Amino acid sequence: MSQLVAVGTVAFDAIETPFGKTDKILGGAATYIGLAASHLNADVALVAIIGDDFPQSFLDTMVSRGINLDGVDVIAGEKSFYWSGRYHHDMNSRDTLATELNVLTQFNPKVPNNYKNADILLLGNLNPEAQLAAIDQMNGPKFIVMDTMNYWMDNNNEELQKVISKVDAITINDEEARQLSGEYSLVKAAKVIQNLGPEFVVIKKGEHGALLFHNEQVFFAPALPLEDVFDPTGAGDSFAGGFAGYLAKTEDYSFDNLKSAIIYGTAMASFCVEAFGTERLLSVSKSEIQKRLRMIQSLIQFDIELE
Amino acid sequence: MSQLVAVGTVAFDAIETPFGKTDKILGGAATYIGLAASHLNADVALVAIIGDDFPQSFLDTMVSRGINLDGVDVIAGEKSFYWSGRYHHDMNSRDTLATELNVLTQFNPKVPNNYKNADILLLGNLNPEAQLAAIDQMNGPKFIVMDTMNYWMDNNNEELQKVISKVDAITINDEEARQLSGEYSLVKAAKVIQNLGPEFVVIKKGEHGALLFHNEQVFFAPALPLEDVFDPTGAGDSFAGGFAGYLAKTEDYSFDNLKSAIIYGTAMASFCVEAFGTERLLSVSKSEIQKRLRMIQSLIQFDIELE
Numbered sequence: 086m087s088q089l090v091a092v093g094t095v096a097f098d099a100i101e102t103p104f105g106k107t108d109k110i111l112g113g114a115a116t117y118i119g120l121a122a123s124h125l126n127a128d129v130a131l132v133a134i135i136g137d138d139f140p141q142s143f144l145d146t147m148v149s150r151g152i153n154l155d156g157v158d159v160i161a162g163e164k165s166f167y168w169s170g171r172y173h174h175d176m177n178s179r180d181t182l183a184t185e186l187n188v189l190t191q192f193n194p195k196v197p198n199n200y201k202n203a204d205i206l207l208l209g210n211l212n213p214e215a216q217l218a219a220i221d222q223m224n225g226p227k228f229i230v231m232d233t234m235n236y237w238m239d240n241n242n243e244e245l246q247k248v249i250s251k252v253d254a255i256t257i258n259d260e261e262a263r264q265l266s267g268e269y270s271l272v273k274a275a276k277v278i279q280n281l282g283p284e285f286v287v288i289k290k291g292e293h294g295a296l297l298f299h300n301e302q303v304f305f306a307p308a309l310p311l312e313d314v315f316d317p318t319g320a321g322d323s324f325a326g327g328f329a330g331y332l333a334k335t336e337d338y339s340f341d342n343l344k345s346a347i348i349y350g351t352a353m354a355s356f357c358v359e360a361f362g363t364e365r366l367l368s369v370s371k372s373e374i375q376k377r378l379r380m381i382q383s384l385i386q387f388d389i390e391l392e
Numbered sequence: 393m394s395q396l397v398a399v400g401t402v403a404f405d406a407i408e409t410p411f412g413k414t415d416k417i418l419g420g421a422a423t424y425i426g427l428a429a430s431h432l433n434a435d436v437a438l439v440a441i442i443g444d445d446f447p448q449s450f451l452d453t454m455v456s457r458g459i460n461l462d463g464v465d466v467i468a469g470e471k472s473f474y475w476s477g478r479y480h481h482d483m484n485s486r487d488t489l490a491t492e493l494n495v496l497t498q499f500n501p502k503v504p505n506n507y508k509n510a511d512i513l514l515l516g517n518l519n520p521e522a523q524l525a526a527i528d529q530m531n532g533p534k535f536i537v538m539d540t541m542n543y544w545m546d547n548n549n550e551e552l553q554k555v556i557s558k559v560d561a562i563t564i565n566d567e568e569a570r571q572l573s574g575e576y577s578l579v580k581a582a583k584v585i586q587n588l589g590p591e592f593v594v595i596k597k598g599e600h601g602a603l604l605f606h607n608e609q610v611f612f613a614p615a616l617p618l619e620d621v622f623d624p625t626g627a628g629d630s631f632a633g634g635f636a637g638y639l640a641k642t643e644d645y646s647f648d649n650l651k652s653a654i655i656y657g658t659a660m661a662s663f664c665v666e667a668f669g670t671e672r673l674l675s676v677s678k679s680e681i682q683k684r685l686r687m688i689q690s691l692i693q694f695d696i697e698l699e
Contacts, residue, residue: 174576175576269481269482270618270619270620270621271617272617272618272619273619290600293597293600293601294600294601294614296617303617303691304691304692304693304694305614305617305691305692306692306694307601307612307614307692310578310579310603310610310612311577311579312577312579312580313577314577341694341695344693344694345694345695345696345697348694348696349696375698378696378698379698382696384610384611384612385611385612385613385614385692386611386651387611387613387648387651387652387655388648388652389652389655389656389685389689390652391682391685391686
């Protein structure tokens with residue numbers, strides 16, 4: 086079991102979907118990553134920043150899942166990052182109702198000393214400067230995974246390219262892969278992105294699954310067809326958390342093992358969307374996860390006679 | 393090896409893509425279905441209508457692939473159905489430049505006598521009245537597959553519902569499944585559609601693969617990630633032809649065998665889009681098909697330790 090350091094946001098979310106709405110609930114990329122990874126018994130530490138308005142009960146929830154919060158900086162007299170959004174009926178589009186960066190503008194990641202030798206560093210979607218600062222504090226992790234989004238391509242592309250050149254794997258959605266590469270075909274886009282640095286490129290297609298590219302090889306992980314998507318918030322981060330958690334558990338960074346890691350990520354994302362916020366990630370049991378993995382296996386299982 | 397009757401259009405297509413444009417080439421749903429099915433050595437007969445402007449060389453091409461054309465009605469002094477379209481850069485959207493129905497307005501399917509006992513009837517996307525007429529001429533086929541589109545839902549829904557109630561399987565794209573069922577979730581949509589009649593519902597998601605629903609079971613077939621899609625025309629019909637051809641070859645209408653049939657359909661569609669029109673379906677070799685099937689297998693192959 087390797088150590089896993091996850092750098093990202095710990096935040097308040099307020100969410101509206103066609104099924105209802107929430108007050109300010111526990112949210113943030115690092116939160117979802119940590120909770121998803123905790124189901125693999127990963128030794129995971131979050132590196133984040135919050136204000137002193139953040140409820141102790143939210144932090145206790147994470148600690149009770151075995152997540153180390155020594156790297157979560159609490160800034161006195163300041164407010165935590167807050168995001169609010171409303172999802173439309175199709176759940177694929179959303180309106181941002183509020184983004185209050187608050188403490189996030191002064192985020193300077195501090196990796197706890199006893200995690201600086203961690204094998205795996207997961208960089209959530211953040212300002213590339215913060216991502217670089219986290220990389221610099223680590224003592225040569227074996228595997229670095231990064232997430233990012235179009236905002237940083239538009240606004241801080243130079244620093245973003247530096248981060249991309251230093252990581253082993255990038256997770257990115259299909260539209261962002263097209264923007265980053267200038268290629269429409271995802272196969273071509275993945276090649277361009279591999280040439281920027283990462284040996285592994287994971288392209289997330291939401292309800293359409295995910296693709297993993299490595300050299301000339303490609304793997305496709307289906308998403309589980311669901312009757313209802315209740316709240317998509319955090320699905321991508323739960324995917325990343327399941328993925329990195331599996332790598333931490335297995336300590337194997339081969340293409341074959343990354344395939345399995347992506348299947349774990351897929352399973353964790355499929356739970357995440359079943360309820361508001363982190364609710365389902367907190368309640369899901371080990372046997373439910375095993376059952377979901379079997380469902381994914383049987384979803385794509387076929388026998389064909391080859392001649 | 394069962395007989396397979398495919399009812400649909402045999403037509404002229406003129407296609408523009410970002411890669412080039414064609415004159416009037418061989419097209420039509422039944423054409424693609426027949427050519428795809430011919431690679432499984434299916435005993436396939438087309439039921440269609442053309443004018444006397446249709447080149448003998450186009451017909452010879454099909455006969456050379458072992459396709460029976462006794463059911464293709466040639467109307468003297470009339471012109472064949474003609475469609476022209478232009479694809480955009482993303483290949484997912486297209487403009488129709490011309491639709492000249494010509495002989496298609498008088499299409500009254502005539503199933504050849506020596507195919508009326510065929511086990512499999514494949515109804516291409518057509519006016520539901522023509523689809524019903526074909527069903528009525530058959531002596532109780534073992535398996536009926538239909539394709540359709542939103543146009544018939546909007547303009548001839550009553551007859552369309554009659555056809556749907558009589559078939560074993562329907563192939564339909566995701567947007568059309570949503571329209572037909574009134575459900576956004578494809579899982580829910582498939583349940584509603586199963587209740588209209590078909591035991592099997594195939595939802596086609598283009599570059600995102602296809603879903604097969606049967607009772608409470610679901611199977612997902614991935615699409616092969618391609619460097620370039622040269623011309624998507626006929627991909628859905630090649631999918632249906634590969635699917636029905638495999639059923640004709642294997643004479644097994646179980647859920648498990650339908651899964652394999654869909655993988656064959658996926659392979660045939662992946663060849664179809666590699667060149668203009670029917671070009672690639674005409675040139676593809678048996679060993680290329682076998683290789684493609686192996687690629688699809690390895691695309692989704694993973695091992696995961698279950699506890």
